[in-house]
Amino acid sequence: xxxxxxxxxxxARVTQLTKSYGGGSTMVTALDDVSVGIRRGQFTAIMGxxxxxxxxxxxxxxxxxxxxxxRVWIGDTEITSLGDTELTKLRxxxxxxxxxxxxxxxxxxxxxxxLLPFELDGRVPTAEERVWIDHLIxxxxxxxxxxxxxxxxxxxxxxxxxxxxxxxxxxDLVFADEPTGNLDSRTGREVLTLxxxxxxxYGQSIAMVTHDPVAASFAERIVFLADGRIVEDRGRSTAAExxxxxxxxxxxx
Amino acid sequence: MREHAxxxxxxxxSAAFGVSLLQVxxxxxxxxxxxxxxSESGMVAFMLSLVGGVFIVIAVYVGAIVTANTFATIIAGxxxxxxxxxxIGATASSQRRAVAREGLLVGVAGSVLGFVVGxxxxxxxxxxxxxxxxxxxxxxxxxxxxxxxxxxxxxxxxWLASWIGxxxxxxxxxxxxxxxxxxxxxxxxxxxxGRNATAITLIAIGLxxxxxxxxxxxxxxxxxxxxxxxxxxxFSGLVLGAPFFLPPALRLVGKALGRGAAxxxxxxxxxxxxxxxxxxxxxxxxxxxxxxxxxxxxxxxxEILTQARLAEPEVYAGTEQLVTVTVGVFSALLGFxxxxxxxxxxxxxxxxxxxxxxxxxxxxxxGFTNSQLRVMVVAESAQLTVAAVLVGLALxxxxxxxxxxxxxxxxxxxxxxxxxxxxxxxxxxxxxxAALLTVAASITPTRRATRISPVVASAVD
Numbered sequence: 001x002x003x004x005x006x007x008x009x010x011x012a013r014v015t016q017l018t019k020s021y022g023g024g025s026t027m028v029t030a031l032d033d034v035s036v037g038i039r040r041g042q043f044t045a046i047m048g049x050x051x052x053x054x055x056x057x058x059x060x061x062x063x064x065x066x067x068x069x070x071r072v073w074i075g076d077t078e079i080t081s082l083g084d085t086e087l088t089k090l091r092x093x094x095x096x097x098x099x100x101x102x103x104x105x106x107x108x109x110x111x112x113x114x115l116l117p118f119e120l121d122g123r124v125p126t127a128e129e130r131v132w133i134d135h136l137i138x139x140x141x142x143x144x145x146x147x148x149x150x151x152x153x154x155x156x157x158x159x160x161x162x163x164x165x166x167x168x169x170x171x172d173l174v175f176a177d178e179p180t181g182n183l184d185s186r187t188g189r190e191v192l193t194l195x196x197x198x199x200x201x202y203g204q205s206i207a208m209v210t211h212d213p214v215a216a217s218f219a220e221r222i223v224f225l226a227d228g229r230i231v232e233d234r235g236r237s238t239a240a241e242x243x244x245x246x247x248x249x250x251x252x253x
Numbered sequence: 254m255r256e257h258a259x260x261x262x263x264x265x266x267s268a269a270f271g272v273s274l275l276q277v278x279x280x281x282x283x284x285x286x287x288x289x290x291x292s293e294s295g296m297v298a299f300m301l302s303l304v305g306g307v308f309i310v311i312a313v314y315v316g317a318i319v320t321a322n323t324f325a326t327i328i329a330g331x332x333x334x335x336x337x338x339x340x341i342g343a344t345a346s347s348q349r350r351a352v353a354r355e356g357l358l359v360g361v362a363g364s365v366l367g368f369v370v371g372x373x374x375x376x377x378x379x380x381x382x383x384x385x386x387x388x389x390x391x392x393x394x395x396x397x398x399x400x401x402x403x404x405x406x407x408x409x410x411x412w413l414a415s416w417i418g419x420x421x422x423x424x425x426x427x428x429x430x431x432x433x434x435x436x437x438x439x440x441x442x443x444x445x446x447g448r449n450a451t452a453i454t455l456i457a458i459g460l461x462x463x464x465x466x467x468x469x470x471x472x473x474x475x476x477x478x479x480x481x482x483x484x485x486x487x488f489s490g491l492v493l494g495a496p497f498f499l500p501p502a503l504r505l506v507g508k509a510l511g512r513g514a515a516x517x518x519x520x521x522x523x524x525x526x527x528x529x530x531x532x533x534x535x536x537x538x539x540x541x542x543x544x545x546x547x548x549x550x551x552x553x554x555x556e557i558l559t560q561a562r563l564a565e566p567e568v569y570a571g572t573e574q575l576v577t578v579t580v581g582v583f584s585a586l587l588g589f590x591x592x593x594x595x596x597x598x599x600x601x602x603x604x605x606x607x608x609x610x611x612x613x614x615x616x617x618x619x620g621f622t623n624s625q626l627r628v629m630v631v632a633e634s635a636q637l638t639v640a641a642v643l644v645g646l647a648l649x650x651x652x653x654x655x656x657x658x659x660x661x662x663x664x665x666x667x668x669x670x671x672x673x674x675x676x677x678x679x680x681x682x683x684x685x686x687a688a689l690l691t692v693a694a695s696i697t698p699t700r701r702a703t704r705i706s707p708v709v710a711s712a713v714d
Binding site: 059062064065084085088089091092093097099102103105106107108116117119120121122165 | 513514517518521522524525611612615616617618619620621622623624625706707708
């Protein structure tokens with residue numbers, strides 16, 4: 001009998017995950033036998049240089065991409081064998097996304113973007129969910145912006161809208177892919193603080209992909225990837241320690 | 254080469270249209286001059302060649318507008334490449350000349366193909382008509398020298414259209430090589446006073462000439478000439494100002510589309526880039542306007558002849574068959590403009606989906622299922638089609654009536670003032686064709702859209 005991921009406090013898990021592209025002599029292995037779990041209620045950073053496989057890992061964990069071999073769970077649901085429609089519905093209900101850029105649907109205003117996951121599901125938020133969303137909107141100062149279109153917002157405001165949308169449906173897990181990559185450092189810190197608070201104050205599980213040591217220093221746990229393998233898994237660290245480790249990693253490899 | 258397939262198809266259709274029309278008109282003239290007891294045959298033959306000339310001008314004009322729009326669409330899709338060429342030192346005018354050269358080649362290819370297709374169609378039509386004893390078996394000539402005119406016109410207008418359609422090349426800045434290209438929003442478009450003023454002036458002058466044609470039409474069939482110029486001018490004004498005039502029609506239809514994420518997004522999408530949606534719509538507007546114009550003119554023509562026959566039975570004896578043949582020929586020729594419109598529509602909708610890969614990926618990541626995506630694209634296509642059909646029906650009814658009035662108002666024994674006749678078969682056909690086109694136009698884009706992986710949402714430029 002297998003232990004289900006939920007029993008051991010994991011909100012997402014992959015085992016012996018391999019992903020390769022192409023075939024024959026041109027085959028590229030993006031992920032090579034990776035096994036890792038994301039803990040419930042924690043802010044986890046997935047770090048690594050370009051081409052380390054960190055984005056691929058996130059895509060597969062979030063059900064955006066299929067693995068070559070290995071197994072993937074979100075909560076207690078194994079998603080490895082799910083069809084496209086089931087996967088889509090699972091993303092809609094149980095996963096939130098914050099991307100580096102192009103997070104928002106350009107034709108919808110702020111409120112429309114925030115409520116999009118509910119609308120896609122063909123329902124309106126329950127009274128309880130509405131209270132939660134209103135709370136998020138007020139906390140992030142988006143109340144006066146509800147009728148604005150994405151192109152009328154600054155980069156930081158756009159990221160905040162994306163965060164409200166990602167947190168709004170209280171998903172099992174929020175995936176953030178380089179969420180500060182397009183922001184200046186002050187706005188970037190604000191966004192990171194928001195994500196850290198969502199984990200510490202609301203118990204939201206968050207997995208963030210980044211190559212920026214400062215961004216990773218906001219996380220409670222940092223998983224390092226290089227050449228498609230996990231090379232380090234450590235707790236909260238300062239930006240200096242993270243940079244040190246990465247420099248060492250480059251030097252050794 | 255592949256991106257020019259729609260333009261070559263359009264040029265082919267225009268050339269085939271012109272060639273076939275001239276051949277059929279020639280055959281009709283042969284038929285009439287050989288028919289006994291046609292006291293007015295000299296007059297009828299003259300009117301026929303006049304009408305034929307009018308149709309060819311219209312066909313070439315439609316082809317030119319669709320081609321100019323197709324080229325503008327191609328340029329929009331090529332912005333990145335053009336910007337890169339500019340970045341490494343190409344001048345804007347050399348880039349534009351290169352596009353125009355492609356236009357010339359497209360025109361020549363379309364002209365040659367159109368000649369072959371048009372002659373084949375005419376031959377098939379006449380053989381069928383002769384075989385079914387619908388028309389007498391006479392020695393019809395298939396190669397009157399005048400068919401060189403539409404062929405030449407297609408080459409020249411395609412060349413010109415590619416030149417006009419490529420003016421956007423001049424707006425491409427080298428810096429765009431580094432980022433995604435943006436099209437103008439409605440507010441910006443509404444603010445372009447120069448272009449809108451030109452459009453309004455053209456419409457005003459055109460309407461004036463149409464009025465003149467209608468008034469002159471009471472005295473002479475030559476009233477159709479100022480009417481034709483007026484029609485072309487006012488319609489050019491409408492086409493020029495389309496990004497300004499069409500979106501409101503689109504908005505009205507969008508509101509009627511219904512609720513749900515997919516329909517709502519579709520309505521927003523259709524409205525977001527008025528230039529692009531106008532380009533997509535204008536082909537269909539032209540097609541439907543043309544079909545309606547022909548049908549209303551033919552319907553009115555039939556009506557007038559019926560009334561004239563009642564008033565002067567001796568003069569118009571034996572015209573019944575002529576009317577049937579003429580309306581049949583008109584209806585067959587309508588198919589061409591509908592085809593031209595369909596090509597433009599399919600091409601533009603595909604392109605608009607292609608240019609939104611990133612956004613569709615985001616929707617997929619956030620939980621849009623493939624079937625919701627499909628509903629969205631079909632709803633978008635339906636919105637464009639319905640709006641274009643409504644606008645086209647309204648415009649066509651007006652132009653058709655104005656044409657019939659200015660050409661036939663002076664007809665001997667006719668009623669003078671004509672009531673526009675909008676045939677029921679036309680409304681049925683247009684609605685059915687629009688439904689078919691909605692589905693057809695969304696097949697390729699949906700296939701493309703549903704093949705987009707949600708992973709592209711997180712891709713970095």
